Amino acid sequence: MSGHDGHHHDHDxxxxxxxxxxxxxxxxxLTEKGYVDPxxxxxxxxxxxxxVGPRNGARVVAKAWADPAYRARLLKDATPAIGELGYAGRQGEHIVALENTPKQHNMVVCTLCSCYPWPVLGLPPVWYKSAPYRSRAVADPRGVLADFGVTLPKDTDIRVWDSTAEIRYLVVPVxxxxxDGWSEDKLADLVTxxxxxxxxLAKQPKDIAK
Amino acid sequence: MNGAQDLGGTHGHGPVEPERNEPVFHAEWEKRAFALTLAMGMPGGWNIDMGRFTRENRPPGEYLAMSYYQIWFAALEQMSKERGLVADEEIDAGHSLHPPKPVKQTLSPGDVAKALYRGGPTERETNTAAKFKTGDKVRAKNINPLTHTRLPRYVRGHAGVIERVIGCHVFPDSNALGAGENPQWLYTVRFEACELWGADADPSVKVSVDAWEPYLEQA
Incomplete structure (x- = not known):
């Protein structure tokens, strides 16, 4: 770390x-100076x-699965569609929703830092911010998916979105x-x-069967 | 800058290791460092691009050895010191030793929800026309600024296609330097993996970046 810890290493x-x-x-x-309030x-x-956490995003996805008109609004302009559910703001000012299909699988990374759609997913996990993910997601996405135990068919195209600007991406899984006929609440339990x-990938019904 | 933060396509970092049932924070100090960073944006007067540049602008060995919130905290300390808001001897003493510097605004508890909900949109009005349209072939310029940029090295010099004209957005390369927002047209540019990584790359893979107009030229 810059400047301050080099000379402390031999301490206990x-x-x-x-x-x-x-x-x-x-x-x-900073508190004593009045700059911040604890x-x-x-x-x-x-x-x-x-x-604020991934449960928000799960509700968005479940609604898109259950409600074709909402799905259309979400894919056309995600920020206001997500705002309909009350989710908006910091690190989600400009959101784009990406729909996965059997033909195309979308995957999101920020190779330069840690850009992530906070209002719908919360703060990013450590692996998302780590060098292994940021380095390999753009060059070897199938290898990265294997680290997560996911194997996609060879004929499924993979599309990687590097969040280099202030656009934040939310994947809508298959x-x-x-x-069929499941409520949005029940569908949301499938969305990880x-x-x-x-x-x-989204969980299968058998994964959440009690 | 061509720093350690620009990780796309670099090798040797090992496998991705997801943590089961990962907590939002791993230590009490991470919570405080996170919240201090958010709360100090107002009195500190820096913008998100200055914050990012301060985080990445350190020797690569240091950057890679530090945890995420260690990097955040180091940048917060540095920006606070650079602006004369705190002094080294105060951090060493753990107490304020000098009168506070006047600041424009602080974050009160009553404003937290509002401030988070408002966020910081970066789209700006413009009377300029976008130079490129969807479907245009473009090339990411070969630029190597010493200062902040959001054009990753792995796309520089490579040809792609404009997939979407996003709008006119604050230009980080200017904003990080305090040179103004200088809004520029922003595009989603899609590249074939084989264009980026060579003939052995997976032909079923495409990668996109969001790139401002000054990063691009006609291909």
Whole structure:
């Protein structure tokens, strides 16, 4: 890390403790100066730990599966369609929905940092931000899918979307067979986070049978 | 900049290792570093592109050895110091030692939900016409700026097709330097894997990037 930890390595405490202390120190200084309010920090954390997560995206996908008019609106202009369900804002200002089909599988990456559609998926998992995923998703997507235990037919085209600007991508996975007439709530249980990034597929009915 | 952040197509990083039932944060300090970064955007007065440039602008060995939130936190410290909002001796002491610098705005608890819901849209009005249209053949320019850019190395010099004219958006290369938003037309550009990676690449794979007009030339 720049500047501050090189001379501490021979001490007893771990790197993590160093970081913890440093974060605490900066928070205290910024709070004492009146730049941040710890209650606002708590709310930010609570929002992304408890309220905003992949369940939001699952509701969007389930609605698209169940409601053809909604699906059409979502694929035409996803931001307002997603806004209909109350999901909008930071890191989801301009969303595009990508529909997977037996002919084309879509997969999303941000090779340059960690761009991810927060309002519908929450904060990205560690692997999404990691060098292995960011380096290989664009050059060897089938290899990456294999890391997730996913094998697609050879004749399924793969389309990788590198989120290099402020457009955020949400994959609509293929609806599993045997789900005709299911409610949106029940359909949403089939929609995994990874299926909306394109590194996974939706669950099958047997996967959620109790 | 051609830094370690520009990872597309690089080798040797090993397999992707998803974590089962991964928590949103892995340590208390990650939560605080995350929230501090979001909350300091207002008083700090920096924009998202300045933030990204500060994160990536470090020696590649360091970048790759640091965790994601360590990088975020290092950038937050650096931007706060550069703008005179905090001093090294204050972080060492763990207390404010100097009077605060006046700032335009801070984030109050009552504004959190509103601010997140509003976000920071980057589309801008324009009276210029887009140079390219859907279906046009284009080539990503071979540019190697020392400063922030969002044109990854793996597409530079390669030919693709305009798939979508997205709109006119804030241009990160300018915005990161504090040189203004300088909005430019933005396009989704699609490349064949074989164009990017050579004849041995998987012919069933296509890759797209979102590229601003200054990154592109007619092919």
């Amino acid at each position: 405490h771990s790197e993590l403790t160093e970081t913890e202390l440093r974060v605490r120190a900066l928070e205290t200084v 209650a606002a920090l708590d709310l930010l954390i609570e929002t992304y730990e408890k309220k 609806r599993p067979a045997g789900t 986070r990874d299926s909306m990034i394109g590194t996974g």
